[in-house]
Amino acid sequence: MERLTPLSYAFLAAEVADPAACLVIGSLAVLDGPPPRVDEVRRVVASRLPAVPRYQQRVVPGRFGLRAPSWQAAPDLDLRHHVTVRRVRAPGGRAEVAALMAEVMAQRMDRERPLWDVTLVRGLSDGRWGVLSRVHHTLADGVSGTGLYRMVFDSEAPETEPPPTPPRAAPGVTRGSIVAAVRGALTLGTAVLPVAREGLLGHLDGTRRYAWTEVGIAETADVRRELGVTVNDLVLAAISGGLRALLLERGREPHPHALRTLLPVSSRAPGTAGLPGNEVTLMLSMLPVEHDDPVERVLQVHERVAALRRAHEPEAGVVLQALARLVPFPVLDRGLRWGLRLPQQQISTVTTNVPGPRTPLSCLDRPVRSLLPVVPIADRVRLGFAVLSYCDRLAFGITADATSTPDVDFLASKVGEAWRSVLVPEQGRPRRDPVGHAPELP
Structure with a gap:
């Protein structure tokens, strides 16, 4: 059992x-x-x-x-x-x-x-x-x-992902893992400060709105090489650009402490992608909505995510989950129920980026043309982003609380514009060279 x-x-x-x-x-x-x-x-x-x-x-x-x-x-x-x-x-x-x-x-x-x-x-x-x-x-x-x-x-073709294998036993706790977890926990602790009241937090009415936009991945190759960034960086920068436009449309100031997103991070071992269960940790990052320049947003995202990884924030989440398994279930249950009823004010949105099938799919010999993802929203978070790749396309799926966030179609269009804006810089605006950026981590 x-x-x-x-x-x-x-x-x-x-x-x-x-x-x-x-x-x-x-x-x-x-x-x-x-x-x-x-x-x-x-x-x-x-x-x-x-x-x-x-x-x-x-x-x-x-x-x-x-x-x-x-x-x-x-x-x-x-x-x-x-x-x-x-x-x-x-x-x-x-x-x-x-x-x-x-x-x-x-x-x-x-x-x-x-x-x-x-x-x-x-x-x-x-x-x-x-x-x-x-x-x-x-x-x-x-x-x-x-x-x-x-x-x-x-x-239509075999995936490069190996077939699922039973996960190995978790490695023992070492001095190094404890130090990394403490450093990560300290970084997570800085996220207890509430974000600004920008209308993205509050009561949910139970009904939803949904919108999406699709973009190409291959078209970003030159930009990624030139700036030394990843597709994930471009994804978060596009979402930041869309949210910046939404704040301005609502007459709000997109300042540096306006929006913090929860970033789920897979902690799965290779070969276990097909196994059920939740093998995920998290990072919490402020989104650079204060920057109007699309290239600056990409570089800011890259540096902020790299800094969170250097601080071992994902590792802290893994260790905290391991510790939670040691808590007697009645205590854990009461703690969760009490904590989930508190009005959280630290996370404005959630952004999940999942690698989807890299080869074409079909059902009963009918080809799949696109995959549109959906992420749930809860705990006073009125807006969530799900990003899913399929072959050489990315789909941004946006879930919103129906009553408080009716402008989800506007947001989807602005995310698409923000994605394209970094590919073709404005006339006369030179690209910034990436200086001192940390290398991409797996």
């Missing part, structure tokens, strides 16, 4: 603490037509389900609340509950697709069943159709969540 880790349980506790929270991650695959019948998709899933035991299990609470919930076989698993079909409203364009995604991704899952589902979406424009895959964050993190693709899609 495998029990939930403290991190996996925290995603369930967050839904208990906030009735407006739905901790479900997912993505929409857009495919060329004609759409298949739903029973065809169910047969594909049924044929592959035995290879993924976790997707046949449900969460069972511990007896008397003395131990963490466990994963146990779900009796009478019925794929009619897990593979369904819906039709998007006519004409099936961006607005209608976004509305459907926002509606479905705000719906909680039935905890009496395995925590995943697949929706066949009909009625997209140009004769296309979609597959909306959802998995509860308790079951998987962003990296392992893409493992649901193996239940539905075929890959």
Whole structure:
């Protein structure tokens, strides 16, 4: 019997603490037509389900609340509950697709069943159709969540990622790991200061809005080489540029302490991307929304993230999770429930960047043209960014609280503009040379 880790349980506790929270991650695959019948998709899933035991299990609470919930076989698993079909409203364009995604991704899952589902979406424009895959964050993190693709899609070429292997036992605590964790914890401690009140924190109403923009990766090769930065740096800089435009549009000043983002960082060992569970730590970084120059934003992001890694902030998160496993579950449970009810004021948004399939996918011989990711929002965070790569494209998916953040389409367009602005500098503005930047860390 495998029990939930403290991190996996925290995603369930967050839904208990906030009735407006739905901790479900997912993505929409857009495919060329004609759409298949739903029973065809169910047969594909049924044929592959035995290879993924976790997707046949449900969460069972511990007896008397003395131990963490466990994963146990779900009796009478019925794929009619897990593979369904819906039709998007006519004409099936961006607005209608976004509305459907926002509606479905705000719906909680039935905890009496395995925590995943697949929706066949009909009625997209140009004769296309979609597959909306959802998995509860308790079951998987962003990296392992893409493992649901193996239940539905075929890959046109073998991935370079080795097949999943059972994770090795965690290494013992050493003096070096303790020192690194202490340094990282001190850095995390600086993030206890509240961010400015810029309208991105507050009560969530339970409904969502969704928007997205897509960009190319290959077009950034020259800029990355010239500036000595990574795709991740460009992603955070584009989001910073979009948020800067949003603040200005709302009449607010984008100052240096305006917005802090939570950056999930995978702590998975090589070869474990396909395994379920949450193997993730975090970094907390201020976004350089105060900078108007797009190149300066990229360089600032690069230096800030490198500084957090040098301070071992991700390692601190790993050690804190290990320590949480030593806490008796009743104490951990009460602490989580109490802490999640406090009105946090330190994190403005969440930004998750997940490497997706690097080779084309298909379903029943229909090619996947794009993957649009969705990240959940909770704990007073009204805005979240999910970034997912597919072949040579990046999709920025933006989830927002419907009532407080209606301008999500404007934000998506500005993120796309900020991405393109660093590729083609304004006339007469020379690029800055990267000086003294730390090398990229794995």
